[in-house]
Amino acid sequence: xxxxxxxxxLSVREGDSSVINCTYTDSSSTxxxxxxxxxxxxxxxxxxxxxxxxxxxxxxxxxxLNKKDKHLSLRIADTQTGDSAIYFCAERNxxxxxxxxxxxxLSVKP
Amino acid sequence: xxxxxxxxxxxxxxxxxxxxxxxxxxMNHNYMYWYxxxxxxxxxxxxxxxxxxxxxxxxxxNGYNVSRSTTEDFPLRLELAAPSQTSVYFCASSYTGGxxxxxxxxxxxxxxx
Numbered sequence: 001x002x003x004x005x006x007x008x009x010l011s012v013r014e015g016d017s018s019v020i021n022c023t024y025t026d027s028s029s030t031x032x033x034x035x036x037x038x039x040x041x042x043x044x045x046x047x048x049x050x051x052x053x054x055x056x057x058x059x060x061x062x063x064x065l066n067k068k069d070k071h072l073s074l075r076i077a078d079t080q081t082g083d084s085a086i087y088f089c090a091e092r093n094x095x096x097x098x099x100x101x102x103x104x105x106l107s108v109k110p
Numbered sequence: 111x112x113x114x115x116x117x118x119x120x121x122x123x124x125x126x127x128x129x130x131x132x133x134x135x136x137m138n139h140n141y142m143y144w145y146x147x148x149x150x151x152x153x154x155x156x157x158x159x160x161x162x163x164x165x166x167x168x169x170x171x172n173g174y175n176v177s178r179s180t181t182e183d184f185p186l187r188l189e190l191a192a193p194s195q196t197s198v199y200f201c202a203s204s205y206t207g208g209x210x211x212x213x214x215x216x217x218x219x220x221x222x223x
Contacts, residue, residue, distance in 0.1 A: 004152065008150065030209075031209050033211070035214075040216070040217075041216050041217070042114070042200055042202075042214030042215050042216045042217055043153075043200065043202075043212075043214040044214070045211040045212070045213075048209065048211065050209065088152060088153070090152075092209075097155060097158075097168070097169075098153075098155070098212065099152075100152030100153040100154075101152050102150055102151055102152050103150075103151075103152060
C-alpha cells in the first residue's frame, strides 16, 4: 500500500542548516509536498515539487527528490527559532489523495 | 479573507453523544476535505468532496458522516461518539485537485470521555 515515512525528531542550532528526510512507496506519485505546522495551528504549505523534477529552490528552502530511491528531503538554510515546528511530507497519489507522513518535529536551539 | 474556518476549536463529548464539526471556506474552492490527526501520526483522510452535492469516503470514514449542500460549507458529523474518535480534526480546501495546494483550517480538538 501507500506509505510515507519520516523520522520523528530533529534538533539543530540556530544558524545551522536543517535537513528533513522522507521516504515514500508509491512510485506513481505526481506531486510531493512539504507542509509546516506550528503549535495550535493548521498545516501551511511550504513548497511542492512535481515528480519529474529533482530539485526545487525557494529562498531558504531546497527540496531534493530522488525518484529512484523514492526519497524526498527538505533543507532549510540558516535555520531560525521561528522555524521550530512540525514538518509533514505528503505525496499526491494517482487518485488525487494526499498521503501524509507522521511529521518531523524540528527544534531549533539558540 | 478568512480562508478556512473551523468551529469549535475545542470540545469535550461524552461517549454516545453526537456533534457536528463546522467548516466553511470563502475562497470559492470546489474541493473540501476532512482529516484527523492522532498523536505522532500523519493526517488521515476521513471524507472529501469535489463539489456541492458530491461527497466520497476517504481512508477512515467509519463513525462519521458529511454533507455538502453549498460550496462554502462542509460539516462533519459524529453520530455516536467513541473514545477512538478523540483526535484533532482538520478541514482543508483546494480549488481543484491536481497540484493545487490544500488550505487548512486551524483544527478542532475533540476529546471523548
